Amino acid sequence: MRPSFRPARLKAATLLAVAMSFVIALVVSPSADAADFLLSQGKPVTASSAENIAFPATSAVDGDPGTRWSSAFSDPQWIQVDLGQTATVSQVQLSWESAYAIAFQLQTSADGNNWSSIYSTTTSTGGNQTLKVTGSGRYVRLLGTQRATQWGYSLWEFKVFGTTSGGPGPGPGSKLLSYNKPGFASTQQSDGNCFECTPARAFDLDPASRWATATDVGWVDPGWIYVDLGATAQIDKVILQWDPASAKSYQLQVSNDANNWTAIYTSTTGPGFKETLNITGSGRYVRMYGTQRNTPYGYSLWEFQVYGTGGAPTTPPTPPADPANPPQLIWSDEFNTTAGTKPDANKWRADPGTGQNGELQVYTDNNNIQTDGQGNLVLEARREVTPGAGCPIDPVSGSGTCQYTSARINTGTKFSTTYGKIEARIKVPKGNGFWPAFWMMGSDFLTGRPWPYNGEIDIMEILGRETTKGYSTLHAPAYNGAGGYGGSYGLPGGADFANDFHTWTMLWNSTGITYQVDGTTVFTVDKAQLEATRGPWIYDHPFYLILNLAVGGDFPGPPNSATPFPSRMLVDYVRVYR
Missing domain, CATH: 2.60.120.260 (Galactose-binding domain-like)
Structure with missing residues (x-):
């Protein structure tokens, strides 16, 4: 799913540095030769x-x-x-x-x-x-x-x-030197595609913000960005996390005065995406100097990290800890209440309003959501007229009045987690236009960071017109919407998801995400592979839970005359282990 609303775009200066990358320092093995x-x-x-x-x-x-x-x-x-x-x-x-x-x-x-x-x-x-x-x-x-x-x-x-080719690699005492240090660049972009993409964004340890060269003078060569480490440093490693607008030919250079530069690494075959370069050099300033682009666009870096000794480093935030092994139950809702009971207000909050993505329903906190007295939460989609602004044209009736109601709830300010085992047992409805989902949003969305910079994790999406297939997807600035990083899957023998309850599980830690259905792995995301092939991993910060049943939309298409109303999405339980 995508978010149901988006606040106005924030200035980049207010974006929260909530996601951190953790790089394991390379070490010398006791049994290796001294130069190895x-x-x-x-x-x-x-x-x-x-x-x-x-x-x-x-x-x-x-x-x-x-x-x-x-x-x-x-x-x-x-x-x-x-x-x-x-x-x-x-x-x-x-x-x-x-x-x-x-x-x-x-x-x-x-x-x-x-x-x-x-x-x-x-x-x-x-x-x-x-x-x-x-x-x-x-x-x-x-x-x-x-x-x-x-x-x-x-x-x-x-x-x-x-x-x-650049040198032996990091030595003892090597640490991140560039975090929150002043950055300078040949130009910077600030428009609807990259608002206030200043040099500082490459040094903030926030993989969802970036620096980019300006468009007002045209994307031209050369383009450069450098960081002031605050004092002379011995450089032994540089990590570049490129946007697709990357450098094919470039140098890494050092200087003690930001005027006279010495090359310590040269490439004419830059692959883009993530480059980890073990190099040797000394200087207060470190610059990426691009001379040939890989695309018609400019140069853009999500992260430009410099490691070594010396300098005047600022201690970066401590990365979140991985879940316990085995993980422990920290939050759950079993929905074992009498029929007609609303979701526990200590755990969930209603999320009323019209949807986005071409959806046709109005979400209400009325009788569209309640427990059934048999241990299930019911999210019910109905065909019923609801006056209101912003209603799309219904393809069946031709009316601009909202023709459908349904339900959406989230844990919002009630509960969030970074990493863990997140699981729900769900029975989905069948019929054209239905779009049930179990998903998560980066919690900084609630404090104003726009989608997809906050990150989105879709654990389960099903299309009512094709209930033999499920989807699990990640969304980030570099890959989102139809270009999200995900996979589709089915049940053994081509069974229909709508025929019974199924358990969707996500195993999430600092190295990746594993999606499972009924205990069987259906899709995996390796953080290193994602960074090397698609773009930054932005999932090292708190996310909250969402359950909803949409009607219509860009992904499932509209309901038709055969779509059964009312229809129900049933949730047996939701559990989070950490």
Whole structure:
């Protein structure tokens, strides 16, 4: 769903810095050579398969020896890590679970498609392996061709060591130096597409705000942005989270006076999206100097983060903690009240008014929402005339008077959460024009931050005209509306969601989101992969819950003469674990 209303656009200066990115510092392994730096930890990783949701590929590069990747039970299988830039690889450490590879290769690639072998064995005995290798590439892959057991391939850790073209990587004491420091740029954009996109937005640790070059003089080369670190610093890493308006050719430069600049990194093949660059340089000022754009548009950065030692750093906010393992129940509503009872006012608030997105209904807090005395909350859509401004033309009657009523409630100022297991058991209605949803909005929407800058998490959406398919989607400034980041799915055997209750679950933490239906994973979002392919992750702050049953709209289309009224969306329970 999209929000039912939007406040006037705020000045960017008032946008809340509520979402934070947390970067795991690269460390030297005690068993690696002195010149070898761990390059793979926390980097985007993909695999040919995963045994199930408990064993994703990300677990092999998360630095946690208690989590692991495990593949499907067949040959061949692979896991590969994107180091972010070309590296000279000198060592790979493998920590196998009992399901190990007898035969495998270590391979490198410049593009993730064409591979060169840098190590090969057909007599591996598993366990902990430290392999000296010589190779170069942005991508490093383990390709397993023969399993030691009837199970798949399973790694507790997959560590790649070496150096990058920009330098060895962060050293001891490295920290974020650029947070809330003054920014300066060649130009800045301020219009309906990017209101007050000033340089400061790239240094605020808010991945939903950005800097962009101006349009009033045309998008031209060169374009630049720099940060004043407050004092001379030793630079060892820079993270650039690009908008699609990114640089193909650019330099990272340092200076002690903001006039005389020295290049410490040069690229003519900038990939855009997220770049993590291990570099070496010294200066008070750090500049991105773009000379060739990847698009017809200008240059734009959601985040420009500088790491190292020295400077005059401002301590950034502490990232929110991940849920307990196992998570604990912190909030619920079972709806076990007598028939006709309104939702608990200590937990929910009615959200009356007309919808957006071309919806036809008026949401009321009348008899459209109440419990049924059988343990369910009922959201009921009715065909009934409701006078009011802003009603769209009903395609059936041709009237501009609102022809339908329904219900929407949210936890708004009552309850919100950052991360957790969020779950509801729901039975959806069937019929053209119905649009039931269970979703979440970033809580700063209530204090004035406009959609989609606050973030939206759709846990469940169903279209009444096609109730064999469900949708789960994320919305952010860089991907929203029809371009949201999500997936669709069905039930086993093509069963109809409207025939029975089903349980929708979202597992949400600092590394990603997993969507499940009736305990089966239907869609996963890996934070690193999202940042590397679509845009910033903006889900590290509080969100509140919403239940609603819309009638009509851009997504489901309108009701027709066969649409059954009244129709009900039934909610057995809503539970949140943290």
